[in-house]
Amino acid sequence: MNVPSDRRYRDTHEWAKLEDGLVVVGITDYAQSELGDVVYVEQPELGREVEAGEAVAVIESVKTASDIYAPVSGEIVAVNDALAEHPEKVNEDPYGEGWLFKIKPKDPAELEALLDAEAYKKLLAAEG
């Protein structure tokens, strides 16, 4: 499984990456392969204030629908509109074009509390 070291992870299989002061959020390669073909992403509305750990989006695949949790607290300032037409981007490029939404973080230090790539790899190994 691909686990890039340039970002942080939640144990619920979201990644979070700081870019230009905003936290970009997506799901991991492992998550997309477990979900199977993604058919729909229910995005949070812009401007919504979210708490770290709050369910803010839903990814629907042919098999199931899963909640996506905010890795950090803050305001939703962007959502990936391209996914409305092309939800398969979540499968094809989970760490790039398949990003979900961006949060303007209340406290960027929250990011540091998340798992780093090594810790997330260990978690995946344990989940086997």
Next chain:
Amino acid sequence: MDFAPHTEEEIRAMLGALGLERLEDLYAHLDHELLNPKITLPPPMHEDAVLRHVEALAKKNQPGRVFLGGGVRDHFIPAIVDELASRGEFLTAYTPYQAEASQGILQAIFEYQTMIAELTGLDVANASLYDGASALAEGVLLALRATRRMRVAVDRRVHPEYRQVLRTYLDAVGATLVETEGDEVPDGAGAVVAQYPDFLGEVRDLAPRAEAAHAKGALFVVATDPLAVALLKPPGAFGADVAVGEGQPLGNPMQLGGPHFGFIAVRGKLLRQLPGRLAGLTTDHAGRRGFVLALSAREQHIRRAKAKSNITTNSQNMALRAAIALSALGPEGLKEMALATAANARRLYQLLLEAPGVRPLTRPPFFAEFALILSKNPEEVRRKLAERGFHGAYPIPEYGEHAALFAATERLTEDEIEAFARAFWEVV
């Protein structure tokens, strides 16, 4: 896998974990009488004697013509409805949703959904819900999910029983309900609810209400009459985001209040908030047209506690009856039925108002139902009408001590309407 009941050992282990000794201890908190009610039955009877006994009971029914309102009415049902809907393939199938085995029923659901969407003027309808009241509750919960609000404004002229059921649902999720009059929309409401025609039968222009609701960020939920909207501007055309209602007037007998079915239709943007079953049109691997359950990820068997609703089924046979009735009548036939209903209701209204001391509560325009203020207790009037072979005067105490609801349908003849009016003049 075989059906394997629990072994004595397993039962003991489970009781041990609960700190109980016997299975009966599980029910120790229940009233002994409730758990073991004494049932006094007569001695066994011969089959033929049972038949006679039941026939005698059936004779106690008072058939008579129905002039009662309240959302359930005696409309014509084409003979083909019973013929087709009682076929074993439809009637005895249980959760018949496997696409590979159930193309017929899935197509019937799809056609039903399409007709409800057309009637309500909205984009998509589900496979049906239990009845008008629970459909309204689901429609309101849907609007609260979509707006992420917990406040509901309900017009006082929404069916009192619908409001009661809605309250039960809202209590369970911790949402609050305020009753309103007119087009004023309270701040913070996620759903604004009105009935069209309203409970007293009146048809009002609800476009201003829709505008007021949207201006405050709320969704507009309209409980409607599926026959009335064949004639009137459909809810989708005056700004409703969600339309719900009691489907009984389409192809279903009154059958003492149920089973009936509820319908719900929404704007396309709310599609993923719809509760319950939804049939969709697709193509198979060879490109042939086929029908399947669509968007099941909203539902309980997939989403568990986070499903859009705890409904796991629909009123399929009743909804099927509606689809067959609508197909048999066609758009023109349905419109004629609605027109004849409205004309009969208007004639009945004029005749009943000729009785001294009777005043109108409902003002035209109305559709099939209207309310009057009688000069005496409506329950007494209802009883006396029943003695004369008519069912009429449904007491609605919330709208006045002497208020009663009446209804007419296209099935009534001119003679029957006049005979009812004469009986009414005698008893009021």
